[in-house]
Amino acid sequence: MPKALEPLIIADREISIPIVQGGMGVQVSTAALAGAVAECGAVGTIAGVGLGYGTEENETDFPGASRRALQAEIRKVKAMTKGFVGVNLLGALSNFEDLARTAAAAGADFIASGAGLPLCLPALTDGFQTRLIPIVSSARAAAIIIKAWKKRYDRVPDAFIVEGPLAGGHLGFKPEELQPPRPGRLEAEVVEVLKVARDCERQTGARVPVIAAGGIFDGKDAARFFALGARGVQIATRLVATKECSVAQAFKDLYLKARPEDLVIIESPVGMPGRAIRTRFVDRVLSGARVPFKCGYQCLRTCNPAAAPYCIAKAMFNAVAGDIDNAVVFAGHNVSRVREIVPVRDVLESMVREAEAELQSRGGAARPA
Ligand SMILES: Cc1cc2nc3c(=O)[nH]c(=O)nc-3n(C[C@H](O)[C@H](O)[C@H](O)COP(=O)(O)O)c2cc1C
Structure with missing residues (x-):
């Protein structure tokens, strides 16, 4: 039987498993997780936010500490794998350009x-082969980026990640729009972004694959998005519950225990809402x-420390360090489906198997016309 699941092609790179590990700050998706994912043939992502946090230099030279920590993570991951690994950067970071x-x-x-x-991203990476992937939550945002990049830099995004309301983090x-959670919203957003991406492909001849993110837990979930025309899916929550993810065991234990009613939406000093698991800190x-x-x-950029109710970087760092009572622990809507801590390879292989089976049962056609 022909394989229903096709590789994900991003610019000149072909990735055999069309699953992207979502970036998770602060220090949740470091080289340890990203390298393990990429080594299996999927896409690994180091989160660039807060990598210098917890080092002494961070207090005296924040940009320098962040820069050196990011360089060190990239070095580490390159020593682990020849797979496809990149960096996730929040546009709200005050040192975004430098990172x-x-x-x-x-x-x-x-x-x-x-x-x-990320309107200025192409200028920051000029001269390098870095593929550029904006993360959007609407077709409007995708269209604005395409228009601005074409006009200013004569280039198009190498892919779009479309993140829906069931995702974790900001x-x-x-x-x-987040409470109660609305299933089906990501599907609708993906369809709209696909129209924009296909339009761009027709006009430029470039390939602009769309990757769906948020609430995708197993291969059956993933198959729904492949059937719509997405070329990849991004997952994050499920990959925290792996042996390779470097967060404290207490963080993983919270994931294992989480029930749907333990999830809340908090306002973050980032200026966006975020989905987190209730902790003492979150209740406060x-x-x-x-x-x-x-x-x-x-x-x-968006935080005014004098007025902000709390420090989100410190609260997220407390999470990875295991100080859960003083932590914000972000998680996706589907965290209650996490049952066990397993190797990354098991997660990816089971998702591929399930997605293949689901697509075959739909007639083997992974792609709509
Ligand atoms: C603990 C955690 C931290 C996250 N941090 C970031 C981040 O720093 N940058 C970002 O773009 N997305 C972040 N996200 C979102 C993920 O990259 C991803 O798109 C999303 O969570 C996918 O949905 P899923 O968790 O249901 O699989 C985070 C998610 C989690 C669970």
Whole structure:
């Protein structure tokens, strides 16, 4: 029987397993996870946000500490694998430009960027082969990026990641669009972004694959998006629950215990809502308490440390360090489906198997006309 699942092609690279590991800050998706994913033949992503956090230099030289930590992670991952590994950068970072240049110069295979439209990204990576993948939550955002990049740089995105409202972390939706969660919204967004991407392909002759993200847990979920025309799916939550993910065991335990009712939407100093698992800290924040903090550097353009209710970088760092009572632990809507901690390879192989079977049962046609 012919294979129903096709490789994901991003610019000049063919990736045999069309699954992308979503970037997860602060220090959730480091080289350890990204390298393991890429070594299996899927796409690994190092999250560039907060990599210097926890080092002494971060307090005295935040940009330098962030830059050196990112260089070190890229070096580590390159020593682990020849697979396809890139860097995720939040547009809201105050050192976004520096980290984008650093990632490109250090040989990141791609940069994926969301939380703001990455309109200047091509200029920052000029002269490097870095593939550029904007993360969007609407077709409108995709169209704006295509228009601006064509006009300013005569180039098009190498792919789009479309992130829907069931994802973990910061979300490009209004809080009222997130609760109660609305299944089907990602499917609708993917269809709309596909129209924009196909239009762009027709006009330029370039290939602009669309990757769906948010709430995709197993191969059957993934097959729904392949059948719509997506060329890849991005997953994150499920990959935290792996042996290779370097977060503290307490973080993984929270995932294992999480029930649907433990998930909440919080307002983050990033200026966007985020989906997190309830912890003591999250309950305090939700009750309107302020957790004052000292900040020597302002890592986010969007944060005013004097007015922000808490430091999101510190709360996320506490999560990976295992200090759950003082942490914001982000997770996707489907975290309650996590049952066990397994090797990355098991997650990817089972997803491929299930997606293949589902697509075959739909008649083997992974692609709509
Ligand atoms: C713990 C955690 C941290 C995240 N951090 C980031 C981040 O730094 N940048 C980003 O673009 N997305 C971030 N995300 C979103 C993921 O990259 C991904 O798109 C999304 O969670 C996919 O949905 P899933 O978790 O349901 O698989 C984060 C998600 C989680 C669960």
